[in-house]
Amino acid sequence: MTEQLYLPDDDYRREFDARVEAVDESNGTVVLDRTLFYKEGGGQPPDHGRLSFESGEGRVVDVRKDHGEIRHTVEGNLPKEGATVHGELDWERRYAHMRYHTAQHVVSKVVLDEYGASTAGNQIHDDRARIDFTPAAFDEDDPRAIEERANALIERDLSVEKENRPRAALEAETPDGRSNLDLIPDDVDPLRAVTIGDVDVCPCGGTHVDRLGELGELTIVDRSSKGADTERIEFVLDGPEQA
Ligand SMILES: [Zn+2]
Structure with a gap:
C-alpha cells in the first residue's frame, strides 16, 4: 500500500524520494512505496509532475487508484523496479x-446553511470549479447571495486544519447533509478531517490550503438547473497566490 505523504496535513510539500515497487511497461505505470502525487478522486484531478532517477527521467501525466494501488502514468523514461526516484x-x-478544493468546501457549507441543500457532486479544475446541489431550486438572486457569504468567510482568513480523527467522533460532529459519510467504507478509521475555523468540518482526502485568505475573491460565473431538484453553480477565484 503506497503511503500518501500529503496526508494528513502536508499539503504544501512539493518534492519527495521514494522506491519503485512495481513497473508495468505495457501501460507505462509505476507504483511507489510513498508518494506526494494526488490520485484523481473526489472531483479533484490528479497531480502532474516529474520523476527523476539514475537512468533518466519521466513526466507524471496521470495518477489513479487501480485495484487498491496508486499507479503513476509516466511518459518518457520508466524507472526500474527497486530504483530510488525523486518526485x-x-x-x-x-x-x-488546493485553492479551488478549499473554496468548494466553503461554498458547500454556505449552501447547506442557507438553503439546506447538500453537495451531490463537484468537479475542480485549475481555473474553475462546479458544484451540484440537491435538493435545490435557486432563484436569480441566489448566486450573488451565495457569493457574498462565501467571500465574507474568505475575508475572515479562517484557518484550515487537517488532521486524522476517530471516525465515531467525526461522524458525530459532521452536520447532516455535509458529507456522504455512508459512502466511505466502514473500515476507514481514523478519517481525515478538514476543519475551517469554527465554521465547518468535513471528512475529506483531498488537498487544501492552510488559510482562506489564500483563495482571493470568489465569483460565481454560471448557474444552471440539472434536473428537477438539482442546481449547478460554477465559480472562479481571483486574487492572492501566495504559496
Ligand atoms: Zn476537501
Whole structure:
C-alpha cells in the first residue's frame, strides 16, 4: 500500500524520494512505496509532475487508484523496479487545485446553511470549479447571495486544519447533509478531517490550503438547473497566490 505523504496535513510539500515497487511497461505505470502525487478522486484531478532517477527521467501525466494501488502514468523514461526516484509536483497546477478544493468546501457549507441543500457532486479544475446541489431550486438572486457569504468567510482568513480523527467522533460532529459519510467504507478509521475555523468540518482526502485568505475573491460565473431538484453553480477565484 503506497503511503500518501500529503496526508494528513502536508499539503504544501512539493518534492519527495521514494522506491519503485512495481513497473508495468505495457501501460507505462509505476507504483511507489510513498508518494506526494494526488490520485484523481473526489472531483479533484490528479497531480502532474516529474520523476527523476539514475537512468533518466519521466513526466507524471496521470495518477489513479487501480485495484487498491496508486499507479503513476509516466511518459518518457520508466524507472526500474527497486530504483530510488525523486518526485516533484507541478506546483502551479496542484496549488490551484488546493485553492479551488478549499473554496468548494466553503461554498458547500454556505449552501447547506442557507438553503439546506447538500453537495451531490463537484468537479475542480485549475481555473474553475462546479458544484451540484440537491435538493435545490435557486432563484436569480441566489448566486450573488451565495457569493457574498462565501467571500465574507474568505475575508475572515479562517484557518484550515487537517488532521486524522476517530471516525465515531467525526461522524458525530459532521452536520447532516455535509458529507456522504455512508459512502466511505466502514473500515476507514481514523478519517481525515478538514476543519475551517469554527465554521465547518468535513471528512475529506483531498488537498487544501492552510488559510482562506489564500483563495482571493470568489465569483460565481454560471448557474444552471440539472434536473428537477438539482442546481449547478460554477465559480472562479481571483486574487492572492501566495504559496
Ligand atoms: Zn476537501
